Amino acid sequence: MINAVLVFNNAGQPRLTKFYTQLETSVQQRLISEIFTLVANRPNSACNFLPLPPLLANSSKSSTPTTPHNDTPSLVTYRHYATLYFIVISTSTESPLALLDLIQVFVQALDGLFENVCELDLIFNFETLHATLAEMIVGGVVVETHLDKVIEGVKAQGTVAKRPVNEGKGGMGFAGFGRGDGGVWAGR
């Protein structure tokens, strides 16, 4: 199952924290900064899987995430989009490559909701960000992977607020999504 979903920016500022276990606030913050330290040092050519941060590695004693099936979080998957890092911490019952796709769907859904989504959208609409995640993952279990249904679910809860006008918006033109593009391991 999925133990936590985190979003933070290139400076380590959290934009979304969702822990599917109750955890002390201070421990949450430490975990975030540990993961940020790990992720910030990675070159772009590196793979999207992180070694376990010290907080998690200590408790499981071994760094091998291969112990088949247990309750311990063993996999930290991330994707980097422009200014934001999306992190998923999960146990071995999740498929590593499918999680990459899941993050992709999450971002695509946000993009669909905000139209050319950027970090500012997520800062000012963090409730929508949570709502989108809640449409995809409930209690650490994936409930929806279909893009349209996720968007539909969020929209059913009310109109999605637009970015405040005076915050401005640089004209961004990006064609398609990066690495997941072309469906190399598209799980859909």
Add this chain to the structure above:
Amino acid sequence: MFEKSLYDLIRGLRNHKGSEKEYINESIKECRKEIRSNDMDLKSTALMKLTYLEMFGHDMSWASFNVLEVMSSPKYRHKRTAYLAAVQSFRRDTEVLMLAENQLKKDISSPTPTVISLPLVAIPHVINPSMANSVLSDLLPRLTHSHAAIRKKTVVTLYRLALVYPETLRPAWPKIKERLQDDNEDPSVTAAIVNVVCELGWRRPQDFLPLAPRLFDLLVDSGNNWMAIKLIKLFATLTPLEPRLIKKLLPPLTKIIRETSAMSLLYECISGIIQGGILEAVEGTTEGEEVAKLCVGKLRGMMVIEGDANLKYVALLAFDKIVKFHPYLVSQQQDVILECIDDPDISIRMRALDLVVDMVNSDNLTAIVGRLMRQLRNAPIASATDDPTHDRGRMAGVVPYAESDDSDAEESLRPHEQKSDQPPPLPEDYRVNVIRRVLEMCSRDTYSNITDFDWYIDVLVQLVRVSPSTKAISTAEEEDAEETGDVGRRIGRELQNVAIRVKSVRAEAVDAAQSLVLVDRRDQMFPASGNGGLGVLDYAGWLVGEYANYLTKPEPVMTSLIHPTSLQLPSRTLAIYLQALPKVFSSMASNDQTSWTPERKILMSLLMARIIHFLEPLSTHPGLEVQERAVEYLELMRLAQEAASGTATGAEHEEFTDPPLLLTQAIPALFSGAELNPVAPGAQRKVPVPEDLDLDTPINPNLQSLLAQAELEGFETDEDDVYAAYTEPIASYTETPTAISAADRLDAPHKEPTSYQNAAEDEYLDPDIIARRKAERKERYKDDPFYIDPEVDRGSGAVTPLGKIVREGNMEVDIDSIPIMDLSFEKRGPSPAGDDHLSRTRSPRRPTRRVEIMGDETLGGDIAASNSSSREATVSPRLNHGPNKAKKSLLEVDSSGLGALSLDDEDGSRKLTRLDVERREAEEAEMRRALAEVERLRGWRLGVRRWLGRRRRR
């Protein structure tokens, strides 16, 4: 009053660059005020702001009661805010939770789907067993709600309910199963159920076997790759229970592997085949070979052809699962795997490292270790201080600072690749990990893979040089250092191990230790910066002392040991140095073949003067171990000095003059004697209890009166004591320094107490130990009372078992007659581990490589059994700690409660066992308690309300 919206808060935050902290504190203060207002909008906005700040680590637990207030608002917008706040801020100890119960139940039963979703999503975060019991009845009907979105969320919520309250599954599972079996069910719901079943599956796979046909159909027909991945994962847990499944699964799986365009599905198919034991099951058949070839071939393809780092990573994960059972399949891919050891990506390196540890054999060991060593040597040692901006681990919370450049945040999330592409420096923990793995690979099965020990010693010395610096360890933690893993100490232990076990390279090992100890070579031997690897000195220091006769340069070693810089060493290392000091000294001074010439006399006096000069300040060292040893050897050295100056020298070129006996006989006798051999853990326990050992008869029937007498003893006698202690034994030394005195030294009860006196240990730990010590002192002309046989006349001097052996052994220490050392390889029973490595190292296949490696010594035949049992015995207390709640991993969701619950409705009568009845009764009692508590709190809340109202009116 002006109230801020969330938008204002965020804007303000961005405008208060540099003073965010003050701004946030101010805002939280405002929120505290706003949240107490009667205006629900204001309350809800305040809650939203608090939730936002909570993300940055600002506690909002104090607002939990207000969360409930907003939750009860009829407006959806308010509810949504409150539910989010509850999810984000409620912790295990949040007490108001039971008050939320009614609200949750009410919202679950709401006619509006969006409202139902709120509790469904929140319950997994806040649930506790008593609440689970109560909301269960409201949740169950939601499984048949007309909206698929509600149904799928309910399924998952029920699963989380079951984790804290396994009984949930009794009523819920049949309904969930019904949903799963329904062909007309919405595919989203089916997929959600499969996800849940996959989570449940590995806990109780046997319960899901009856579902196999349906799951199989879903796998073949659904065309949903996400679900197929989960199904394959589930089947991997089912196949070990039902081998017939394998035959059925294999065709669709190979079909997917051959045809699918989705790499994730392809990978999970391979992974499923590996994990489900399918490879083993079909092994030997042509079909099996084909499958194995297909899987391994695809994995290899993922590593080389795709050039995608992620695929490389997961392929290594898969190989890691294969290697234990099919090492040959993996070793065929050795070339590509070894490449990964040098991959610029640390994650991939780590995986490859884990993998090669299991791949290693005597043929590739040198190559693999060589690669790793090169890596360690070529990368600069990075320290955490290099990058202070990233070292935020200790910070209490992250302060959201104003972004300097808004344009950054406006950047579209549609990705464009980052440009910087330089490989990261080796992080410290990776470095430590590599060193550990190297040691692990090399020392595996008592060095069975090592053919060239000279090489290994070189590797060890090199490892010291590339060790990362260790954090300063406080004295309290010092004892744990072995556990926490100062790699320097680990390396040292290996060096010691090799020196002891492999006699043929002992000289080389001691030589390595010598070069490590030498002060003037420290720059070359240790990393240039930091204190990396210094832990090795503990063991190097021991080696140069214990095997001082192997030293090629005893003088420089001595100079290094007593070098002023040694005083800076940690007290543990210093204590070891102090012990090595007299050993090295004795090797330098004990030559009784050369005459006691004036030159020799001067040299010796000088040497002793230097040692004394070094020891003197240490006699007041704060470390007790250091202090004790320093005082002991200081006295010894002073005596030796006296003896040396008192012995007349012979004129040069004339007849032979005997050097002082204290130097040539007495001091060496302190340190020579038994060779130290590795002893198996648990061997001591196997030492037979001597038949005549009588632990029941009181040693001295008058002990009580003796103790009482001891209590009365005054200072005078004590001082006498001290005086005597200084004079008598020493006098005897200088006069008759024979081997007997050394043997007598061995009698000292604290040298070998545990092996013989296990049973006496509790006696030894007696609380009135101080009193007894006084009694001992009084009896100082006799030996230690524990060892006195009551039959023996005390006056004749008691003889300890060890002493007896030594004496009977014709003044020679005959180790073989000491019970614990009576060990032999021949007695070993058929043990897989032991015999294996013996046969391997002694196999005629490679006679040139034969190196005699001493195994652990033990008693009795069955070494394997004794080993395992003793290890178990020593390890088991820890294992018991394992599943302990306290040791539970962070973020872990414990599903162990499910293990006990059977979902098998074949025994559907489901009679209530006594346990069930009791449990239910307990639950009901708890419910009653909880309800009473709710009533109490409600009353309290009303009271508070009334009070607040009154206050407001005033």
